[in-house]
Amino acid sequence: xxxxxxLFFTSLLLLAASPSRGQAVIEGHVALPKGHxxxxxxxxxxxxxxxxxxxxxxxxxxVYLEGTFSKTGAPRAEKMMQKDLTFVPGLLPxxxxxxxxxxxxxxxxxxxxxYSPTKRFDLGRYTGQERPIPSQIFxxxxxxxxxxxxxxxxxxxxxxxxTPHFVISxxxxxxxxxxLPAGHYTLKAWVNSRTTLAQEVDLTSGATTSVDLK
Amino acid sequence: xxxxxxxxxxxxxxxxxxxxxxxxxxxxxTATGLYYAERKVAAETEHDLQRDFQxxxxxxxxxQEVRHAAxxxxxxxxxxxxxxxxxxxxxxxxxxxxxxxxxxxxxxxDNAAPEAPPRILxxxxxxxxxxxxxxxxxxxAADVGELRAEEDASIALSHVPEQQQLGYxxxxxxxxxWIDEVxxxxxxxxxxxxxxxxxxxxxKPVEMNGEISEREFxxxxxxxxxxxxPALRGELRASVEGxxxxxxxxxxxxxxxxxxxxxxxxxxxxxxxxxxxxxxxxAYEVCLYPLTDLLKRQRALRWEAGSASAxxxxxGVMVSRFLAARLARPVEQLAVDSxxxxxxxxxxxxxxxxxxxxxxxxxxxxxxxSHQLKTPVTVLRAGLEGLLSRESLTSEECNxxxxxxxxxxxxxxxxxxxxxxxxMDAGRxxxxxxxxxxxxLLEAWMDDLSAQPGGRELAIETDFPPGLHMAGEKRYxxxxxxxxxxxxxxxxRPGGRIRIAAKADGEWISLTIGNTGRSIPVAAQDHIxxxxxxxxxxxxxxxxxxxxxxxxxxxxxxxxDLTLLRSSEDWTEFEVxxxxxxxxxxxxxxVA
Numbered sequence: 001x002x003x004x005x006x007l008f009f010t011s012l013l014l015l016a017a018s019p020s021r022g023q024a025v026i027e028g029h030v031a032l033p034k035g036h037x038x039x040x041x042x043x044x045x046x047x048x049x050x051x052x053x054x055x056x057x058x059x060x061x062x063v064y065l066e067g068t069f070s071k072t073g074a075p076r077a078e079k080m081m082q083k084d085l086t087f088v089p090g091l092l093p094x095x096x097x098x099x100x101x102x103x104x105x106x107x108x109x110x111x112x113x114x115y116s117p118t119k120r121f122d123l124g125r126y127t128g129q130e131r132p133i134p135s136q137i138f139x140x141x142x143x144x145x146x147x148x149x150x151x152x153x154x155x156x157x158x159x160x161x162x163t164p165h166f167v168i169s170x171x172x173x174x175x176x177x178x179x180l181p182a183g184h185y186t187l188k189a190w191v192n193s194r195t196t197l198a199q200e201v202d203l204t205s206g207a208t209t210s211v212d213l214k
Numbered sequence: 215x216x217x218x219x220x221x222x223x224x225x226x227x228x229x230x231x232x233x234x235x236x237x238x239x240x241x242x243x244t245a246t247g248l249y250y251a252e253r254k255v256a257a258e259t260e261h262d263l264q265r266d267f268q269x270x271x272x273x274x275x276x277x278q279e280v281r282h283a284a285x286x287x288x289x290x291x292x293x294x295x296x297x298x299x300x301x302x303x304x305x306x307x308x309x310x311x312x313x314x315x316x317x318x319x320x321x322x323x324d325n326a327a328p329e330a331p332p333r334i335l336x337x338x339x340x341x342x343x344x345x346x347x348x349x350x351x352x353x354x355a356a357d358v359g360e361l362r363a364e365e366d367a368s369i370a371l372s373h374v375p376e377q378q379q380l381g382y383x384x385x386x387x388x389x390x391x392w393i394d395e396v397x398x399x400x401x402x403x404x405x406x407x408x409x410x411x412x413x414x415x416x417x418k419p420v421e422m423n424g425e426i427s428e429r430e431f432x433x434x435x436x437x438x439x440x441x442x443x444p445a446l447r448g449e450l451r452a453s454v455e456g457x458x459x460x461x462x463x464x465x466x467x468x469x470x471x472x473x474x475x476x477x478x479x480x481x482x483x484x485x486x487x488x489x490x491x492x493x494x495x496x497a498y499e500v501c502l503y504p505l506t507d508l509l510k511r512q513r514a515l516r517w518e519a520g521s522a523s524a525x526x527x528x529x530g531v532m533v534s535r536f537l538a539a540r541l542a543r544p545v546e547q548l549a550v551d552s553x554x555x556x557x558x559x560x561x562x563x564x565x566x567x568x569x570x571x572x573x574x575x576x577x578x579x580x581x582x583x584s585h586q587l588k589t590p591v592t593v594l595r596a597g598l599e600g601l602l603s604r605e606s607l608t609s610e611e612c613n614x615x616x617x618x619x620x621x622x623x624x625x626x627x628x629x630x631x632x633x634x635x636x637x638m639d640a641g642r643x644x645x646x647x648x649x650x651x652x653x654x655l656l657e658a659w660m661d662d663l664s665a666q667p668g669g670r671e672l673a674i675e676t677d678f679p680p681g682l683h684m685a686g687e688k689r690y691x692x693x694x695x696x697x698x699x700x701x702x703x704x705x706x707r708p709g710g711r712i713r714i715a716a717k718a719d720g721e722w723i724s725l726t727i728g729n730t731g732r733s734i735p736v737a738a739q740d741h742i743x744x745x746x747x748x749x750x751x752x753x754x755x756x757x758x759x760x761x762x763x764x765x766x767x768x769x770x771x772x773x774x775d776l777t778l779l780r781s782s783e784d785w786t787e788f789e790v791x792x793x794x795x796x797x798x799x800x801x802x803x804x805v806a
Contacts, residue, residue: 049303050406115297115306145304152296 024180024203028211030061030173030189031197045090047145047155054145054157055192062093062159063175063213064166065201067185075137079103080146080156082110087146087156093166093190094138094158101135104128111149118142118160125150143193159190189213228545232537236530244523251519252512259508260482263431264471267484267501270433274488274499281397281417282378284335289399289413292317299403302344302410310342311352314413321415322359336417338394342401343412347371350411359416369414371493375400376409381494382437383416393435393442395419396494436462436485436498450477457483458500473505480505573639580636587629595622631760634693635745638767645771649683649795650691652723656714659695663703663712671709678716684723684792686772691792694768694776697761698788702729705786713787723794726779728787739778765790 033055045056076098081088083105094100104110104127112134113122118141123134138144138160148154169175169189177187182205189197197213292298297313300306321337339359342350349370352358361369368383379398384391394416401411419435434443441455457474461483464472469486484501601607602615637643660674684691702712710730717724734742741747743766746759766776774791781787 054303113297113300115300115304115309117305120306120309145300147296147300149296152294152299154296 023178024182024205025208026063026065026175026177026180026187026201026203026211027208028063028175028213030063030169030175030191030213032059032061032169032171032173032191034059047087047090047157049155053192053194054143054155056091056157058171059191060091060171061169061173061175061189061191061197061213062091062161062166063169063177063187063189064093064161064163065177065180065185066163066188066198067183069164069181075099077101077135080158081105082112082148082154085151085154087154090156091168092156092158093168094160095164095166096141096160096162097137097139098160099135099137100158101133103133104130109150110154112146113149114144114146116142116144119144119158122149157193187211187213228541229535232541233531236533237527240523240526240530244519244526248516248519251515255511255515256508259505259511260471263482263501263503264484266431266503267471267486270501271486271499278380278395278397281335281395281415282399285397285399285413285415286378288318288321289401292413293401293403293410298401299410302401307344307350308353310350311354311358314342315357318358322357338416338418340413340415341366341369343369343371343374343398343414345374345410347373347375347412349414369396369398369416371398371412373493374409374412375493379492379494380489381492382419382435382488382497383494384437384440384442391442393419393437393497398494431501431503433499433501435488436500438495441500454502458485458498461485462498474502476502480509576636576639578636578640580632580639584629584633584636587625588633591622591625591629595619595626598622628760631764635760635764635767638771643771645687645690647685647772648687650686650688651681652684652691652716652725652792653678653680653682655688655692655695656716656725659692659699660714663699666703672703672706673711675711675713676715678714678725679718682716682718682723683795684772685795686792690768690771694765694790697765698727698776698790701761701788702727705729706731707784710784718794721794722774723792724789725792726787726789728779728785730784731786733783733786734778734781739781742778743776 045058045060048055048057076095078092078094078098078100079102080092080100081103085106085108092100102110102112102123106128109125109127111123111125114120119136119138121136123136126134138158141160141162144158144160146154146156146158165177165180167175167177175189180203182203184200184202187199187201191197199211199213201209201211203209292314295313295317298310298317301308301310301313318337318340321335321340337359339361341352341358341361344350347370349366351366355361362385365383365385369381371379375398377400381396381398382393383396384393395418396414396416398412398414400409401413402408403410432443434441436442436458439455439459441451441458443451443454453476457472457476461470461472461474462485465485468490469484471482471484474481474483482503482505484503485498488497488499598615598619602612602619607615634643656676656678660676663672663674699712706712706729712730713726713728715726738747743762745763747763762776769776769790769792773793776788776790779787779789
């Protein structure tokens with residue numbers, strides 16, 4: 001089963017990675033603050049808040065291309081699960097207008113809410129049997145901190161971006177952003193709630209641009 | 215009293231001094247006793263008041279501790295609320311008060327609510343301070359208690375506290391004024407341990423009141439140089455506040471007490487800082503106890519001590535009078551006696567001086583006279599003897615000349631006696647004591663007596679042991695015996711008798727010489743030892759009235775005496791006493 005699914009994901013990645021005609025690629029590295037713990041498997045990031053700054057642990061960055069892009073079809077849907085009394089994934093970048101579902105995979109109640117100015121909502125208490133699965137549409141760009149009113153340690157971040165082009169960096173800071181239209185843009189890297197790195201980029205079709213964000 | 219009869223200045227002075235000393239001692243004891251008693255009473259009172267004050271403070275602290283504990287509990291609960299964290303951390307301060315409302319609702323519950331918390335936990339208001347210590351404005355002030363802008367400002371802190379802070383703020387509303395107790399508690403993130411905010415809750419302060427003590431007192435909170443005590447008005451407030459301000463400023467510690475004078479009465483002022491080490495402005499609990507009770511006790515004490523000392527003084531005066539009299543009596547008697555003695559002595563000395571002068575003069579006269587007489591008598595006798603040797607004298611003339619010569623002998627005897635007496639009177643006759651064989655001396659004189667011319671057929675009886683030794687000088691002892699033997703012969707009747715008896719009598723020798731003949735008249739008996747006295751019977755008897763006097767003086771010089779034992783019924787008897795010579799002396803003499 002796991003082998004099948006890994007094959008599936010690998011083919012998907014290969015499809016995405018193969019540069020189509022007229023599309024540009026950015027590869028590069030983001031300077032990340034040093035993490036305190038060893039890298040976590042399966043891309044699980046803990047959201048930590050220190051001195052009012054929300055970041056991931058281990059540190060990763062959300063690299064995204066800012067600019068004006070033509071609408072790309074139907075609104076996308078994402079999932080922010082609650083499993084083993086944590087949010088999975090801890091960090092979820094979404095494009096503006098994305099509906100995010102909050103399935104409860106635990107056997108207990110959760111009460112997901114956000115006081116973030118970007119998106120305030122309160123899903124109330126619900127179990128895994130709740131149908132439809134409670135969801136919210138994030139239509140304002142910005143940072144949304146998710147909390148559970150019942151489990152105070154639960155924390156997750158949804159980064160609402162006004163772009164369809166974004167990727168989460170590796171824990172060492174490397175990233176690759178592909179399928180990009182040619183043109184002049186600003187490449188940004190959200191490192192934590194206080195720090196967003198930015199750099200102007202000029203993308204040409206079929207070319208791979210290398211950027212180091214510091 | 216004897217004392218009063220004798221108003222002696224010294225005695226009066228003595229008594230006065232004694233009284234003054236006693237008064238001083240009593241006064242000193244009273245003053246010292248009173249001083250210490252008053253100090254003790256004052257210390258006790260202060261101690262009692264201090265205890266009252268501490269008791270009041272203890273109840274205050276008790277309430278404060280309950281509040282602190284309750285609030286700390288709430289803060290812990292609050293900080294565990296994800297919504298509180300969310301409001302504080304996610305830039306949603308507008309949602310802070312709504313999120314906390316449920317948690318803190320019962321703090322603000324109406325008093326009438328059935329499940330209201332204890333009164334002391336009922337808050338007037340609460341506010342949150344942000345991480346910088348500034349007040350987070352509430353969305354709905356009605357829920358969290360209204361505060362005016364300056365009151366809002368007064369609960370803000372310079373930074374968010376890490377420990378509980380106790381403060382007091384003053385409210386003014388529609389003419390009334392009150393003080394709220396404010397407790398600020400840090401809200402500490404369970405995640406990071408950082409202080410992310412603070413909760414400030416305002417309570418009606420617990421008031422110390424008369425219930426905890428039977429004493430009347432006034433207490434209030436001293437905040438920002440103003441005493442929260444509405445009953446105080448006008449000048450009194452100004453003076454009380456002045457006194458408190460000065461007392462607190464003078465004290466280096468955060469608590470203390472002082473005695474202040476207010477409204478013309480003494481008051482004990484206690485103060486204690488209610489919020490030591492707080493970020494809020496210092497506030498003091500101040501208590502004013504009137505010291506009327508203490509002053510009353512002290513007045514009573516003074517009266518008691520005064521009356522006690524008065525009684526003591528009275529007793530002291532009586533005792534001192536008694537003592538003075540007792541002590542003075544011998545002194546006084548001594549003074550009187552010595553005065554009398556002095557007078558007597560002066561008188562005696564004067565008399566003695568006169569007598570001594572007279573004696574000296576008389577003695578000198580006797581000595582001079584004797585010497586002056588001796589030479590002419592000797593010349594006279596030599597002339598008469600020359601005359602007698604002439605052959606031309608008739609036998610009649612010869613008899614007359616012989617009588618004259620006899621008279622010259624008599625004259626010589628008188629002169630010699632006088633010379634001896636004058637030496638004795640002048641104290642120049644010293645007896646050289648040696649043992650004298652009185653028995654031998656008596657026998658010699660008895661021989662002499664029987665050989666006297668003109669024998670009267672006298673019978674001589676003797677009764678003395680041989681070898682009876684007396685202490686004395688032989689020639690004077692002999693002179694005494696000569697005088698007594700001559701008298702016994704001279705004043706005897708023809709055919710009479712003489713009895714000579716001697717015996718040892720202890721340390722003495724008693725020698726008696728008695729003779730028959732006319733007795734000495736009773737009236738004359740007292741005078742026979744005086745000089746130149748001759749009994750009325752002796753007109754035709756040779757003698758010159760010096761013999762008995764001389765004999766007695768000599769006997770006395772031998773430490774003995776000469777007395778008349780009896781003179782009546784044809785019997786006159788004299789006794790002469792001599793000291794018995796010590797056997798050792800006698801022995802030594804006989805060996806020598």
